[in-house]
Amino acid sequence: MPLSNLNNEQHASATAILGHNLTIASAGTGKTSTIVGRIGHLLHSGIKPDQILLLTFTNKAAAEMIMRVAKFFDETTAKAIVSGTFHSVSYKLLKKSDKPITLKQPSELKTLFKSVYEKRVFVNQTDVKPYDGGYLYDMYSLYLNSSYDETFETWMGKINEDQKQYTLIYEDVIAEFNKLKKQYGYVNFDDLLTNMLELQKENTYDFVEILVDEYQDTNPLQGKLLDGFKPKSLFCVGDYDQSIYAFNGSDINIISSFHTRYDGSTIFTLDKNYRSTAPILDLANKVIQNNPRIYEKSLKVVRPEREHVPQLLKFDELYIQYEYIAKNIVKSKNKTEDMAIIYRNNSSADGIEANLRDAGIECKRKGGHSFFDSREIKVILDLIVLMVNSNDMMAFIHLIEYGKNIGKAIAKDIFEALLRVGHGNLFHGLLNPDNSIIKPYQSRKVTNVQLGLFDDFIEMGSVSKFKDLGWDVKFLNNNILKHPKLTLEGGIFLYDFYTIVKELKRIQNPKNMIIHIQKHKFFETIIETLCTHRAKQKDGTINESIKSSAKLKSHRRVETLKQLSSRHTNLQNFINAMILGGGEMSEGGGVNLLSVHASKGLEFKEVYVVDLMDGRFPNRTLMSKGGSLEEERRLFYVAVTRAKDILYLSYASYDRIKKLDFVFSPFLQEAGLIKDS
DNA sequence: ATTAATCCAGTTTTT
């Protein structure tokens, strides 16, 4: 029984009557057990699992809770609960309603946005510079996530009055971008939520209860989504002291105004901390007391042992700090998996990782960005994307650009030509071209100073260079080969593309597809170019040993991807899972290297919070751009409350690489570790 | 105009 393990407070919360319930759960007070208990209670009272919606901050957290439910009930029941992040749940529901969705990597659509933006000409009447494309993209995303019922213009006016004059142009760019997205069926993270909001107007959902974990990090857009489901009951769990996503629009007022927004709502409080020892909690509380208290909290310590007092480590230089920590970790009796190094900024991670490696300590970094950002993985994913959505222009261009003498422009020409000879379908154009279309490269709009805009007719090139290569006649006769700038090498690359597409069409399973890609000439050619490039030295020569180790590395990456794919049977689901949950993946084992944000919800026996210098933690640059000291303090609170038994806080007064002097973080003073001088 | 090569700066946090 999931309820029998709960203490009185947890039990009261978990068995609350349906309605609007908020549980304030401080760090380490058994929030997850309470949610699992709540789900158990709902199921016991006869509510069907598919009438329960569980929203968490990461998909991993959702999966873990579902696993725990499965222990008490059967797996089928547990898995019938609709669960995941706001984004992944929206994705599932949108897909169910047959909305065309191709989820793209965030950076991809940003690039598309920038390309739309660059075509605009700004007439500057004032000396206020307009935002650049990338920044505007981020701002618009923040607007979508953080605004209530304002227009972009009024919102912009509040953020930066000077920028208001450009909003008409900005909105026009955004409109064109949205049109383009619609045309290709592309969707970004924000679209998942906004499209879901639209779908809620068409469909009705009969969720009896929605459970929301990490409620303090809900933003207004997500708030609208919650209300849009019109659930009979809402069960929210959170802690305002752990709200750390303001940069993403999360609004602490959402949790603090819960009782006024929902009439007759009930607020529960969990205040018994089972995680950390008394000295660690004392320190955390001492610091967070400096923030305004929203709901009264009095954390009760369950573990009174005092043998490990949080220790302050001071160093003269950044790397001496990392070195010392590495040595300390070697000496520790704890297993490496039970230890974590937590930092405010990801820029700390490289130095730490290098020092751990030197000391022979295994470590894993969360946020597999480097993994999914690697070219070889992108190539494979783009190929799979193309097999799912054959007309995906961005995926096509990325792949074809690897061909010699084929850049963006020619790749786009080829894409459009293929659509022409395929009557709107890229694969038809490739595999069964309409050869009666003699000139697939009809025109390209060209601006000429004298003539203005005119159609530049592309002269058809010769295809004789492709004869006698043993190609399929079908491909040899394809008129797309007549592009005048297509070289022999480029053509051969295209032929490899043709054969791989033809072969992959027969494969439906992600893992088999990766296996096939891996040994195909098309992929091998790309890996060869990639690794040669990586092994190129300053003088232009190729270092063979670097090259072979690069090849080994990329082979390992492909193997990792293959591993990840084995859990999936559907191509599209696999792709989207990689985009939605990719950041949660971590490779290998060992000491955990985490940003404070990534550490949310986790706990470790031994924790090092490092680089506690004023400017870096709190991050002053961010504070000047709309952050706040309160938010930085909450970050500090989150970081230290990850520790169960042992906590180290460290700082260094000098960075010899950047030649910067540092002063310790004010939080150390607030914690009483440094006396006022 | 387009591609390839070269050099330079920069690096907040996440779905």
Place this chain on the structure above:
DNA sequence: CTGGATTAAT
């Protein structure tokens, strides 16, 4: 180590 900008070459 990579993306962006600049430059050289076609």
